[in-house]
Amino acid sequence: MTASRVLRGEGGYSEKTRDKVMEKVDQLGYLPNRLATVFAGDQSSTFVGVSIPDLGNEVFAQVLEGIDRKLGSFGRQTVLGLTQHTQQEEENWIRTVLSWQPAGLILTGRYHSPRAAEMLRNAGIPIVEIWDLNSSPLDMSVGINHFDSGFDMGRYLMSCGYSNIGYVGTSHDTANAATTRLDGFCKAVEGGGGQVVKQLCLHDTATYYPGFYGTEQLLASGSGVECIFYQNDAMAFGGLQYCGTKGMQVPQDIGIAGWGDLPIASVIARRLTSMHVPHLKLGQAAAEMMIGRLSDEPVEPCRDIGFRLIPGTTVRNA
Amino acid sequence: MTASRVLRGEGGYSEKTRDKVMEKVDQLGYLPNRLATVFAGDQSSTFVGVSIPDLGNEVFAQVLEGIDRKLGSFGRQTVLGLTQHTQQEEENWIRTVLSWQPAGLILTGRYHSPRAAEMLRNAGIPIVEIWDLNSSPLDMSVGINHFDSGFDMGRYLMSCGYSNIGYVGTSHDTANAATTRLDGFCKAVEGGGGQVVKQLCLHDTATYYPGFYGTEQLLASGSGVECIFYQNDAMAFGGLQYCGTKGMQVPQDIGIAGWGDLPIASVIARRLTSMHVPHLKLGQAAAEMMIGRLSDEPVEPCRDIGFRLIPGTTVRNA
DNA sequence: TGCGCTTACGTTACGGGTAACTTAAAGCTT
């Protein structure tokens, strides 16, 4: 018991005793068993469960990095779950991770299976839903309004004088942020008198090569597309390369717009038209909200992290 | 007790009792407390601690993805630690994560602080050191021989007829795999009659933009470099873009060689000279070795995952 | 009918740390 007090530094022991305890600790290489602490105290652990769809997408890797760094600096550990964009995987992971009594959960996305939602409600721990800003979150939410970001991009492309527009993305069976962006995008395009003549939703990962061959497919369909909006920058970059390979001039022959503003954009000669989202900051904000709630500080339940249109030079000027 | 038996399905109960228990479970939304299970049974948990330097580097993001997917499919959870390439961060993380009684640890790199090494030895759990193949690992090791991979690249560039070679990378104060590659590289170049006239070790992350401005710095020093070897593909890609921006022809005016074979290489028109390493497979192999050891199967302690030189078209032919 | 065996379920103790309480010793006051 005295040793426990010394190790927690909560007072109630003499210096002599402290030294004796610490000596023994060093000698034995003693490491406290945190399981027992949590177990005993009926407190929550220092774990925070973090679910991320996949890490092949640099964007989510950066979000995770922001989360883990911030959590780590407050002595909390990330328990990772890659849900592969499926609610079933997410549900399974939630069940498992909850049985480990995490202090809280950070989940990507606002759509959960009914069972998952019920477990989350019953868990009685702080939950931050990230990525897709949710005005009625389970608990807290931080992200951006994807519909609006898609809408803004659509409006911008219309302002550049395009009217026949294509879209290349990937489809995950469930509703997700990319779909919401596309909805906003279509609304703006149609509202501006244009049309999204061709939407391509590949069954693949949203990375470079699918962007490349998706562009090939889209252009081969001969639908008179003047400009292509991509699910993300990696796909847009693949499209840009495809056009280069075929000798098509960007933006003279075709416009290319991405989404997400990946780091690679900092070095390519032609600035990619895109939508900047502060990924790292998003992760940090999520972790801060979690930490704040765990320290019983008042936390604003919804935080809009914002986005910024990057006009770039891969679409023509109006 | 009977409920415990039912939930574990270990037998010794009637069907009627089982139904009664399950009914209560559903009604109460009961989730077992795994902490207590581990605690009670003196068994290890289903956690596996995974330390990764950073996720800004796509390579490590992929390794982590490989690990987490494989661990998850065997009902194990990843407890993440981003060590930011420092032994001190790693040591702190190891101390914390060990107090959670993980089933095992997967660590990136073979260099650990003396205290960390001692804790690892005392922990008595399986440990897989990845990335840098280690012929005398703490326990198990999977990765590649970085010295050899650097050597092979050096030899290849010499065979292409280069003699004045530059290197652009980042420096992390401690010994690491990139340094080992550079050592092997220098040995091959010098053994082949060439010289590494300029080595640039930036204090930055090993990503696109540092590759871009590092190239600028290196070329500005006027050391007559004919070919540049980069720490990784992201940096090489930045260099490639820098050269494009300045109107330099690759490989006519300068040769560019990367390392790691990033996914982005699949779409750029000019195939980047690089070294392919199966990142996802590396992560999966690490997880498999961990699972194998945890199931008391015999596991080969050292596994060489191999690399493959990609000649590419960004260096001239001999 | 009585013996042993099986099945179904209950009871006890334990793991490691800590909250809450108790006890012992030391310090202080008048």
Next chain:
DNA sequence: AAGCTTTAAGTTACCCGTAACGTAAGCGCA
């Protein structure tokens, strides 16, 4: 020096699931 307070250290019980053991009922068989 008696009586009080403060400080230091020890004791007990508990967290929740499970190993190990205990027990009662049911069954088969001679």
